[in-house]
Structures are given as structure tokens and as C-alpha cells.
Amino acid sequence: MSDAHVSLRDVTKVFPAANGGEGLHALGPVDLDLGKGEFFAVVGPSGCGKSTLLEVIAGLTPASAGTVEFEGWRVDADIPDGIGVVFQEDACFPWLSVEQNIAFGLRKTALAADAKQRRVRDVIDLMGLGDFAKSYPAQLSGGMRQRVCIARTLVTQPRLILLDEPFGALDQQTRLLMGDEVLRLWRQTGATVFLITHALDEATMLADRIAVMSARPGRLIDVVQTNWPRERDSRIVERAEFGAITARLWKTLREESLKTMALKGAGQAAEPA
Amino acid sequence: MSTESWKSARNAVVLIACLLAGWQALYWFAGEIAMRPPLATLRYTANLVTTDAFWPHLSETMRAFAIALAIAVAVGLLTGFWLGFHSLSRQVFEPMLVAIYSIPKITLYPVLLLAFGLGMPAKIAFGAIHGIIPVALFTINAVRNIKPILIKTGRVHRLGPLDMVRSILFPAALPEIFTGFRVGFSLTLIGTLLGEMFAAQRGLGYLLMTAIGLHNVDLIMAVTLLLIVFAAVVSTLLLAIDRRLHRRSV
């Protein structure tokens, strides 16, 4: 029994084939320990099983083999308490106002109504959504909608936050600013953050440790320590180490991405030098 | 493809078996005064279609239905294309079409009877007014949902107006227009039959209405069975074509 906040042992995922054939080996085996309060990012070529890894940790998909533990409890295709997930797609409920969307996260919490209201209020202020509390998601920009989803996750005060390419649909400037936001929230909440992304600069800027995932079946083939201070923001991109880390990630990732392209039948994908 | 057609064949067999079983069970529950079991109905129907009295009714219905459907499709397509391309007319008329679509048209049968008299024109009119609006509404949508990028591509290729319609607009709108035709088919059929029930002295609808009036259970069941089989065969066929057309479009 490790004392890590989240720990994965030999986690493998094979999607069974429809006609009883061999099945698709999507992931693993993966071994991983996340420390409490750590910011961990995973980068990898598209289709490598990054999102599958996140869904297994969240309990959205059962692992085919291996174990996932969160705070010492087995996660087995059952969503544990204390986990929040933010998806890439817009997951706002379009029929609820911003306020109602955020309050939705507290439905099951045994709090008095006014305590719930206070908590919703706090998160709205924290995310800078004060002017939009009564608005509906359709009236907001993509970035603001993603904030609503983050707020709906934060209001439950999760101890582990899983981010599945949360800024994938946003433009570059908004992504950098949202990155600042996430760093600030990470410090304030003390939660462990697990980020999936395909953007190397995003991973380098945000995370304490970055894992590179191989082409399918996804394995963690390199883990890079960034050694950033806890107090940091998007201006970290100016540092020399930033370039070095991103370059190291790309070196590993490039070979894997080429493999993926070759697998997809691109044909002319050149062998790495 | 072959596994797919095998699957739909299996589904059809299962559905028919379930319906027949349900029918038989309902017969055991409701008894002889309410209905006949499947086998007896089949026997009576087989007998009915060999009688000379039956065929004039059938051909009368089919003739009325064919004319009504032709009118519904022609008027529906014209209206649909017009309103689809002309934005101002659409904004004025589409809500009216939707409102007319939503009224229980069965209440209008006395009006049509007074306008057209008892017989063929009344039931054709009844069938057509049921079918025109769905064809028109689906066509409007089909035309409006053609992606502007397709039209731009056509213009880049310097297509003339006729070519534009033939190789871009029509193929792009076809799946949705076909769905409209499918719905229009069903509603025109029911419209024609209702017209015959209330405003005619010949045809399958009239035969059904007389059977209901005389409580001739054998005849009610036989006519209903024939109508269901006809509607089911054509609807299933149209549904299959519809699916294939839609699968092709992105």
C-alpha cells in the first residue's frame, strides 16, 4: 500500500472486439504514483489512449487489468467521492443558468440551502463569473463556458481534479490565460491535478511532472520533472528551461507521433533520423 | 451490408411474430364478439380478395391515393422550394403552415363534403391536404440546411444555375426531401382513407366504415389487416431508402 494520493499498478485497457476477435489494446500497462497536491500532465500523440487513462482513473471506464487506488480505496468503475472532471467538450447544461449549473454540483451534498448558496457564490467570485450568474451558457464565450464547467467541478471541493484537454477548443490566448487561472486554483485548493493535453507548451507551463505517452497501446515512456516554483504563471514561457523541457518532450513525442501516422496509413511517414 | 440486411430481416421476423402473438393473446382476452384470431382473419382475407365485390373498392382507393399523393408531392415540393429560397415569404408563411399542420384536419371533412360533394374529389382533397404540408416543411428545411460551403464550391467551379441545381442543390437536399416524402406518403394515405370513411361511398375506407357500422368483425379485421400490410411494406421500404440516403450525407 503506497502513501501516494493516486496510485496505478499495471493498469491495462483492452476494448473487446465486436465479433469476438482480438480486441483493441488501447492502454498499458501503466504504473504511476501521484503525490498529494501534485500537478501532473500527460502528453501523447492523438489516439494513444490518454483519455482512456483519465476515464479509468475517474472510474468512468473499468480497467481490464491492474488496479487504481485513490486515497487508499480501489477505484473500480465506480466514481469515488472527491474527484472532479473537466472535459474538452462543452459540458454546460444549456437549460440551466450559470448559477444553476454550478449549484448542480452540490445536489448530493448534505448542506443547508444557505450554506450551498454561499459556496456557489464563492466559486462564482473565484472564477470571475459574477456578472454572468443569471446568464445561460449560450450567452457566454467558449472560454467562459469552460470556466462554468470548472466552477461546477470546484464547488464540490474535489481533492483530485482530472482535466481532459480542457482548453482544446479554445484559442491560444485564451488557453494561456485559462492556464494562469488553473495554476491559481491549484494553489488555492491544494488539490491534486491530473491534466491530459496534446499541447506541449501547455503541459510544460502548468505541470510539476510531465509524462509522455507512447503510441497505442499507450504506455508512459518518459517522465520529465519541471522543478518550477509553486508560485508561477504563464510568464514562465520566457525561461530558458521552458524551451529545453518542451524540446525534450517533442523529441520523444515526435517518434511516437510518426508511428501513429504510419499506423493510420499515411505511408510516406519518414523514419526518424 | 449482408450482416445488416440479415439483421433487419431477423428484426422484421421478430416484430411480426410478436405482433401475431399479441394479437392472438388479445383475442383470447377479448373474445369472439370483439375480434378474430390471426388465422381466421387470414382465411377471411384470402376469401375476401377473391370476391368480385372487393376489387372495385381497392382500385378506387389506390386511384384516389395515387392522385392525392401526386398532388401532395408536387404542391409540397413547389411550396418548399419557394419558401426555402425566398426568405421573406418563408418568414411570413412558414408559421402558418406549421399552424395548419397542427390542426385536427378530420374536423374539416364536412366542409370538404360541402365543397366537393360525396365521392372522388372530396377524398383526393382530404388526402392531399394531409400530405402537402409535411412535404413542404421538410423541403424548406432541406433547402435551408444545404451547407453554404457546397454552394461556394459550385460557384468556384463556375456551375451554371441548372448545373448548380442538378449537381449540388438537389443531391444535397435529397435525403431530407425524401424523409418529407416518406412522412407525406403516410399522411396522404391516412388522409385518403379518412376521406373515404367519412366522405365516400366506395373504397377501402368506406368498406371499413360500413363494417364498423354493421359491427361486421370479420370485415373490419380483414380490411385493417390489408391496410396495415400495405402501409407496412411501403413504409419499411421507404424507411430503408431513407436510411441509405442519410448515411451517405455527412
Next chain:
Amino acid sequence: MSRITLYRVGVIAAAVLLLELLCYVRVIDRITMQPPHQIVRDLFVILASGKQNAAILKTLSNASIALSLAIVVGILAAVALHGYRTVRETLDPLFATYYAVPIFAFYPLLIVLFGLGDAPQIGIGFMLGVVAVIVNTLNGLDRVPRVLRKTARIQRLGTIETALKVALPCAAPYVLTGVKFAVAYSLIGIIGAEFIMSRGGMGYEISFAYNNFDNATMYPLILLILIVSISINATLSWWEKVLLARRGL
């Protein structure tokens, strides 16, 4: 009033005036149709005299019972069916055929089963309405984005709660479309059944008036049914517009 509304009012006014004119110059004779203003006046007379109140009440209350049953049963059936792909694929041809068949053929059967009261008519109205609700609700449930279902799981909602709090609210505009159809179909069912065989209700009164050349009763009653169904439809459409506008659609 916007330009579009103005045009719309203009078109309707022109149509009514044309009818009025055709009646006035006797292109349409009085036995076929009364002029529109006469129909409206007759409607007020009928409503004021109260002699049709029982029939109106009977038809509208039966239709609302049939409609409510169709909505509740239809939504429940759609939610139950939604997960089972094979069952749905099997039922698709049935749904596609359903509205091409005269459901009124089952009216005598329902009379034998339920007796000569209101129940068989409500049964026909329900049978006609329920499938529209099922088909449209299924259509809406199919369009619930996967990420919303995942969100429901992350929030640890059970099956029933997911349906009530996420799937159905998300599908609401489609459910509403089904309800609009069901309004028309339940009225068709009730009135059609009254035409065929009944001892009261607006359908019975209309066909009785028709047989007695009593246009002063028939046209106002038809007009009333049209007004009722169009106003319900307009109200639901307005509500649908509010729901869709909220979603930026």
C-alpha cells in the same frame, strides 16, 4: 409590430376578405358555407346560449385526458426504450407505419373492451398521441451529448436521476415537438371517434348538424376546434422558442 407580422396579418386578412367576398357574390352559396363574419357571430351566439357547453366540455376534457396519458406513458416508454438498440431497431418499421393506418379501426374493439362510455374514445386519442411522443422523445434522447451523460456519472447520478435531471431537460425541445403532435392527434382521435359512434361531444354535434344542413351550428363548432388547437400549438411553440433561445438556437 414587425414588418413580417404585418405581412402575416395582411395575408390572413386578405384570405378572410376573399372568402367574405366569394360568399357575398354567391360564388360560394349559403348551403356550402356561411360568410366568415356570420360564423364568428354564430359562435358567440352558441357560446352565450350555452346549449353546446356539454358537448364542448366532453370533447375537450376527453382530449386532455388522452393527451396527458399519451405524454406520461410516451415519455416513460421512450426513456425505458432508449437504451435498447435492438428493440428500437425492431420497432422502427412499426413507428414508421403507425400513422399511415386508420387507428379508428380499433374503435369497435375498444368499445367491446371498455363499454360505451368515454373510455374507448379516450383510448383512441391516447393511441394516436402516444407514438408521436415516443418517437420524438427518443429522437431528443439520441441527441443528448455524451459529455453530458459522462458529467452525470461524475456527479454520481443514478439512472432515474440522470433521466430526470439531465437527459429529459436536454431533450425538452424534442419532447415538446412530440407534445405538439400529440395535442393534434388526441383531438383527432376524440373527434373522429365521436363522428363514428357516440352520443355526444363536438364531433357528434358537427356531424349531426351536417346531416341536418345546420350550418349555423356546424361552422362555429369547427371554428372553435381550430381556434383551440391553433392556440395550444402557438403557446407550445412560444415555449419551445424560449427554450431554444436560452440555448442560443
